[in-house]
Amino acid sequence: MFHLQEDYSVTRYLEEKVAGILPTVAQLLSENRPAYVIEELCLNAMTEELKPSRYRYLRSVLEEDFNTEYEAWKESGTLTYELCNLIETCKEIFDGQGFSSANEQDRYLRYAIIGQVQAYLVE
Known part of the structure; x- marks a missing residue:
């Protein structure tokens, strides 16, 4: 995160993460999954590469x-x-x-x- 801040690329990084998860969101919405389930699954997928810290x-x-x-x-x-x-x-x-x-x-x-x-x- 500090490297992203130094390069002024935090926004780009976050936009790429969101764009990458949108197909999953669409699929989960089409399956009528509850919002809290969609949120948890998407956050887990978006942060997977950051684990463990x-x-x-x-x-x-x-x-x-x-x-x-x-x-x-x-x-x-x-x-x-x-x-x-x-x-x-x-x-x-x-x-x-x-x-x-x-x-x-x-x-x-x-x-x-x-x-x-x-x-x-x-x-």
């Missing part, structure tokens, strides 16, 4: 394994900024491991992320 994963690792830094960043108001930096720093690990819901609990992934966070903190 690297941001939330890193926030959890920080809070559990680097609580002192987590609390300091939270207190100073820089937590979001630092987490965004960590997402970029850990990108190769996430991509290399194929970060997904299936391996979100993998301990080796967590160890690799912890090591990268430690290196980030040393810098």
Whole structure:
């Protein structure tokens, strides 16, 4: 999302997401599905590529394994900024491991992320 904001392309991204889901909406409407069901199915489909959240994963690792830094960043108001930096720093690990819901609990992934966070903190 931050990259989209930097490129001023959030609106384009959202328009593409909505356009991509319109055929599904039309099909569900033709099946007389309730509005709340259509909304939930469409939101799940539109956000599927965003799951699991690297941001939330890193926030959890920080809070559990680097609580002192987590609390300091939270207190100073820089937590979001630092987490965004960590997402970029850990990108190769996430991509290399194929970060997904299936391996979100993998301990080796967590160890690799912890090591990268430690290196980030040393810098």
